[in-house]
Amino acid sequence: MTLIKVCGLRLHETIHHVGSLPVEYVGFVFARSKRQVTAEEAAELGGNLPDTVQRVGVFVNVDATELKRIAETAGLHVLQLHGDETPEFCERVKRETGLAVWKAWGVRGDQRDEEVGAFAGIADAVLLDNARGGSGVPFAWSEIPRLRAYLKDTKLFIAGGLDADNVGELVNTYRPDGVDVSSGVEKVGLKDPEKITAFVTKVREQQ
Numbered sequence: 156m157t158l159i160k161v162c163g164l165r166l167h168e169t170i171h172h173v174g175s176l177p178v179e180y181v182g183f184v185f186a187r188s189k190r191q192v193t194a195e196e197a198a199e200l201g202g203n204l205p206d207t208v209q210r211v212g213v214f215v216n217v218d219a220t221e222l223k224r225i226a227e228t229a230g231l232h233v234l235q236l237h238g239d240e241t242p243e244f245c246e247r248v249k250r251e252t253g254l255a256v257w258k259a260w261g262v263r264g265d266q267r268d269e270e271v272g273a274f275a276g277i278a279d280a281v282l283l284d285n286a287r288g289g290s291g292v293p294f295a296w297s298e299i300p301r302l303r304a305y306l307k308d309t310k311l312f313i314a315g316g317l318d319a320d321n322v323g324e325l326v327n328t329y330r331p332d333g334v335d336v337s338s339g340v341e342k343v344g345l346k347d348p349e350k351i352t353a354f355v356t357k358v359r360e361q362q
């Protein structure tokens with residue numbers, strides 16, 4: 156089964172809707188973004204989710220002390236690191252928080268992408284995204300098999316410009332462990348319940 160993460164939630168109505176769908180993860184963005192929430196807001200929103208849904212915090216280059224503070228306040232289960240975090244930093248944060256760590260990797264389509272292999276066996280998952288993270292634009296999916304080979308058994312999530320129209324092809328062709336969506340389920344900057352349902356339905360149809 157393909158795991159599903161819906162990211163960038165800020166409103167109670169959307170949280171209730173996502174909580175009623177077969178979704179494994181919900182993401183809260185703590186990076187500077189139009190989707191940014193505070194730890195306190197995330198705690199309140201996340202408190203309305205069923206226990207089956209894990210809460211993921213999205214961070215860009217935040218130090219370990221601040222990560223810990225936000226994770227505890229917001230009640231996070233997973234830390235998604237979207238900046239220049241090293242494998243050593245990921246290992247340390249995993250050890251000190253006891254939480255799962257996902258490393259987001261911006262795919263550029265050049266030799267530097269091979270460095271993603273340094274996170275294999277350290278991060279609980281690697282999330283491949285467009286090199287401009289959170290941009291809503293897909294990267295070249297043809298790179299997936301090459302990069303997956305560097306990750307060995309580490310879980311692979313795909314993000315970057317996914318929506319209900321393209322996720323079926325992605326799942327069918329590349330069979331990632333999970334998919335992550337944000338801007339593709341928005342309408343004029345707000346999460347759209349119909350688009351979220353359409354996305355989840357499309358992923359589940361591929362099983």
Ligand SMILES: O=C(O)c1ccccc1N[C@@H]1O[C@H](COP(=O)(O)O)[C@@H](O)[C@H]1O
Nearest residue numbers: 162186188289291314315316336337338
């Ligand atoms: O969503 C944001 O604003 C954001 C800001 C900074 C880093 C990451 C961000 N979001 C993550 O980006 C990917 C792709 O999102 P999209 O579907 O292409 O919009 C996803 O993992 C979001 O969690």
